[in-house]
Amino acid sequence: MTSRTKAKAEDEAPQASSEAQPAEAEQPPLCGKPHFLPALVHITCQEPAPDPDLPPGTPEHEHRHQDGDALYVWQ
């Protein structure tokens, strides 16, 4: 009769942190269009990029950039 108990539990694996977060639901790319004013070109549109499948001639969305209290909106 051979009953051997493992003397050493194999290095107790630390509880796998179940925080493996799935990559956030695929975020659509941002539009990123810079503001039309040269002084504000660092302001870029935070709206999702327009759907590339839209037919030509589809008007662009209203570009927006929220910076704290300031909201920039341009066409």
Ligand SMILES: [Zn+2]
């Ligand atoms: Zn935009």
